[in-house]
Amino acid sequence: MQSKIILQLGNRSYRSDSSHLFSTVLTLIAGIFVSLIHSNVCSGDWPQINGPNRDGVAVGERLFDSWPKQLEEIWSHPVGQGFSGPAVTQDELILFHRPGRKYVCESLSPTTGNLQWQVELESKYRGGGPDGDLGPKCVPLISGESVFLLGTGGNLFCLDRQTGNSKWMKNIQTDYQSPPGYFGSGSTPILVENRLILNVGGKDAAVVAFDPANGREIWKSFDDRASYSSPIEFKLNGQNKIALISRFHFLIMDPKSGEVEFKTEFGVRGPSVNGAMPVFVSGGLFVNSAYGVGARFLTFANGRWTEEWNNDRSFSSQYSTPVHKLGYLFGTAGREDFGNGSLRCIDPKTGKVTWEKDFPVGHCILVENKILFLDSTGKLHIVSADSEKFEELASFQILDGPSRSMPAIQDGIFYARSNSRGRAGELKAVRVGMESR
Numbered sequence: 001m002q003s004k005i006i007l008q009l010g011n012r013s014y015r016s017d018s019s020h021l022f023s024t025v026l027t028l029i030a031g032i033f034v035s036l037i038h039s040n041v042c043s044g045d046w047p048q049i050n051g052p053n054r055d056g057v058a059v060g061e062r063l064f065d066s067w068p069k070q071l072e073e074i075w076s077h078p079v080g081q082g083f084s085g086p087a088v089t090q091d092e093l094i095l096f097h098r099p100g101r102k103y104v105c106e107s108l109s110p111t112t113g114n115l116q117w118q119v120e121l122e123s124k125y126r127g128g129g130p131d132g133d134l135g136p137k138c139v140p141l142i143s144g145e146s147v148f149l150l151g152t153g154g155n156l157f158c159l160d161r162q163t164g165n166s167k168w169m170k171n172i173q174t175d176y177q178s179p180p181g182y183f184g185s186g187s188t189p190i191l192v193e194n195r196l197i198l199n200v201g202g203k204d205a206a207v208v209a210f211d212p213a214n215g216r217e218i219w220k221s222f223d224d225r226a227s228y229s230s231p232i233e234f235k236l237n238g239q240n241k242i243a244l245i246s247r248f249h250f251l252i253m254d255p256k257s258g259e260v261e262f263k264t265e266f267g268v269r270g271p272s273v274n275g276a277m278p279v280f281v282s283g284g285l286f287v288n289s290a291y292g293v294g295a296r297f298l299t300f301a302n303g304r305w306t307e308e309w310n311n312d313r314s315f316s317s318q319y320s321t322p323v324h325k326l327g328y329l330f331g332t333a334g335r336e337d338f339g340n341g342s343l344r345c346i347d348p349k350t351g352k353v354t355w356e357k358d359f360p361v362g363h364c365i366l367v368e369n370k371i372l373f374l375d376s377t378g379k380l381h382i383v384s385a386d387s388e389k390f391e392e393l394a395s396f397q398i399l400d401g402p403s404r405s406m407p408a409i410q411d412g413i414f415y416a417r418s419n420s421r422g423r424a425g426e427l428k429a430v431r432v433g434m435e436s437r
Contacts, residue, residue, distance in 0.1 A: 044436060045089040046408040049139035049188040051365070054232045055279060056323035058367045058409050063433040067382065067394035074413055074429040075113030080104065082135020082152075085406035086415050086427065087142050092116060092161075093408075093415065094142060095427060096149050098123060098135035103151055105140070105164060110410055113429065119164035125153030129183035130271075133419070137186035137228065139406060146212065148196060152184025156198070158215060168215040176202025179225060181247075182273060188230040192240055192255040195219075199244055201226025206246050209258060221258035224249050227267070227274035228319065234280040236300060243278040243285055250278070250287050252305065262305045268293055275319030279348075282327045284308070286348045290318040290335050297348045314351035315344060319404070322346075323366040328354070328387040332361040336376050336404070343373060345387050357390045363406050365414075372432065374416055378403045380430075398430050411436050 044060035045052060052059055080099030087094045093108045103121040108114065128134055134152065141148040146167060149157040154173030159166060172178050173185065178201040187199035195209040195218055202208070206222035225247035232243050233255070241261070244251045250266040253259065267274050272291035279286045288295035294312030298305050315322065315333045322331025322344075329348050333356075334341035341361035345354045362375035366385060370393065373381040378399025384391040398416055403425075405417040412433035418425035 044411060045142075046410050047087050047089055047142040048190075049085070049087075049141070049230050049406060050277060050321060051408075054190070054230070054277065056321060056363075056365050058365055060436060061367045061409055061412065061433055062436075063367050063370055063372075063382070063412075071380075071396050071398060072431040073398075074111070074431055076429070077108060077113050077427045079417060079419070079425050079427050080135060081133050081419070081424070082137065083133065083404045083419055084136040085139045085417060086408050087140040087147075088408045088410040088415060089142060090411065092142075093410075094140040094147055096136050096138070096140050099424065103136060103149075103155075105147070105149060105157075105159060107164065110413065110415075110429070117164040119159065119166075121149070121151070121155065121157055123151055123153055123155065125151065125180070125184050127152070127180050127184055129181075131183070133183070135419075137183060138188040138230075141189060141191065143191050143212070148189055148191075148212070150185055150187070150189060150198070152180070152186065154178060154180065154185045156189070156210075156215070158212070170210070170215050172198065172200045172202070172208070176200050176205045176208065176220075178202040178205075181226060181228070182271070183228065185226065186228040187226055190231045190233060190242065192233045192242060195255055197231060197242060197255060199226045199229070199231060199246060201247065206249075207231075207244060207251070207253065207258065209255070219258035221253065222246070222249075222251065222260055222263075229274045230277050232278050232280065234285070243280070243287075245274045245276075245278060245287060245289070247274065252285070262298075264307070266293065266296075273319075276317045277321040279322060279324060279329065281324040281329060281348050284348065286322075286329060288315050288317050288322075288333075290316045292316075295351065297351065308349065309351045311351055314346050314353055318361060320361055320363060323364045323371065323385075324348075325366055325369070325385040326387065328385075330366070330371055330383075330385060331364050332359060332373075332375075334361050336361045341375075343381075343383070343390070345390075347387075354387050355390045362403075365407060365409055367409065367433070372407070372409065372414060374398075374403060374407050376402055376404060378416070378418055380414070380416070380432075382432075396430075398428060399426075401425055409433075 229245040
């Protein structure tokens, strides 16, 4: 792979919490502490798609108690094509986009927007899809001293976190004869059990696990095309599992071996996509899709998975993943292209809709008992996470153009990206809460 380093500034520095040194609480935090040391990511960070646990739930954030008339804009940064949202830690914001013929990955200061490093990466993707956009769709994954990226042309990059230098690169479309789909490759990889697991979509290689150190294949499994839904990790009887939606199936897999432990048909043929991620909630798994597929909830008991309900009325989303609070799900059902979005609260155990309100589709982040809901027009709504009634606490037009990209939050700053069918946009950082330090 050819890469060109344009700018390199300074050295990375990490903060540490002295409370981790006290032996009196060591047993309570050992698991968390070991995980953070391994990833060099703090508990309040947003290092991957949909947050630290891929469930849209922010950790350690505190929003304003009362909302101003206008939100303070901290900084903004121009972006090119693509729908890839940012990944953020205390020391860097990683942005992946396509301002010209090549991809660009940038490390920015989360608090100032200043450029720390920038690297150009080769892209030969010319498909464009129905919307004409040539840019990446996947959120960067920050882990340890690496940044993992997946481009629309199937380019899987591993970059050095401090410099942006290339560690390794593969192309999943050519290596596994994986078709690009309607919009190119677009399922963000996940790191579980020291395996970089990706919804590849190749023959007998629907899902592939790579060694994150060098990109070598560890295992490949199943036969299906790829979707635009990203996998999640959850625990079952103390063991790590992954839940993944491919083009036509929902799968539960062992991340160590790639064994498919459960599968069911999920998806429809023709001009459709599976875009929303699975959600582990109330001890079960919730999955949903638009295009007539609908939603379903599965539970595990007596050694087998059981479908509790399945319908196309409760929640059917084109690409939005709901967040959970006290056993309820909050998010937007509907399709952006049909203009039939609605913000809803549903009980995943029964599929009952407890309330709904017409809104453009968008993405939600849960912070304590409030939802930050960024709709596809670039408007941010603050909504109470109340399962009994809808209550909007405030709203702000924070972007000048439409937004499909998933937002992020870190240390009281909300990061949102605008994009509009192949044209350039911007990434904005606005203050929505208190600094934690």
